Amino acid sequence: MPSVTVNPLGIELYYEDSGAPAGSTSYSTVFLIHGYYCHSSIFLPTFSHAKLHNFRFIAINMREYPGTTNLSEAELQQFASADLEDQAAAVASQAVDIARLIVHVIKQEGIPPPQRSGDTLSGGVSLMAWSAGTLMINALLANVPTLDKAVYEFLNRYVTNAIFYTAPNIAFGIADPPKTTYPLKNLTMSTEEAHDAFLTWISTYWQPFPDLKSINTTSIQQRKPMTEISSDPRYKSIRERRSPEEIEGIVHAPVKYRIGPALVNWQVFMANTRRALLDTKGTWKDVKVLIAWGEMGPWTVALAAKELTETLQEPAVEGQQRREVKFLCLKDASHFLPYDDPERFVKFLAENA
DSSP, X not given: OOEEEOSTTOOEEXXXXXXXXXXXXXXXXXXXXXXXXXXXXXXXXXXXXXXXXXXXXXXXXXXXXTTSOOOOHHHHHHHTOSOHHHHHHHHHHXXXXXXXXXXXXXXXXXXXXXXXXXXXXXXXXXXXXXXXXXXXXXXXHHTGGGSOHHHHHHHHHHEEEEEEESOOGGGGTOOOOTTOOOGGGOTTSOHHHHHHHHHHXXXXXXXXXXXXXXXXXXXXXXXXXXXXXXXXXXXXOHHHHSOHHHHHTTBOGGGGGTOOGGGSOHHHHHHHHIIIIIOOTTTTXXXXXXXXXXXXXXXXXXXXXXXXXXXXXXXXXXXXXXXXXXXXXXXXXXXXXXHHOHHHXXXXXXXXX
């Protein structure tokens, strides 16, 4: 699949394309953005189901992932800068490059614009990010005003909605509750041990919280893997259900030595959330947001849904222009739904994209 040069510096972004449904001139296109430890191959199982729902999927590899230009040492230093403005600029730059890629693909492939027939909307573009990739959609929505005018206006005609699937709290700048942890925070482990444990932890099917209000330090600490409650083989973690070769096909191991969401201060992501969702200044005002998560995913995702729900239930500050945001909890679903049950994941998109 191709790589596209997205800026004057020669930066290339790689993508996989499911292809247009045969004979359709009104298909909808979903641009898919992967998470931290897994690259775009996590979405490949969904491709065979796309055309059944009149979809075209474009799965993008972000910087540092296969086929895409690595970050330069100067860019890595900017991500790790003590200056929050430098960090914010580094995140925004990656989001702007994704916007440029989307414009290129739309023009090159002749992707259909939104088309309305009565109450039915077809065509157009949805943005869908999974796991830590959601911070990039958040950054894109937050930095829409910084896009070149031509890019802004072009995408404004095409983008209809943005879907955050299993967004962790860090993507929105929401702090961890006291005395909570997960493998990447465990300083007693080596980098390799922490990432191996992280993959198991994040792909585990966890006992659902009774509701969002019940999420706190105690309920997080007491939560059990479903394998301790049920003998159903569906609830085994990815390492128990997949071969090492299959796991190697979706994980990009070198990234653990280079980057990670924790490089960037939470305040940067919090500021993006404010501009993307809470006070948009009217930019891309018709783009709606869905925040969805699997009830058996990691606690970080449920916490994000809880905190955002509570924030959006509060009256808006006078003068703020909030984006339309909806929430959806998927029953009996895990963090790895696109990979574990691609057919169900595509049906979820068909109902919401």
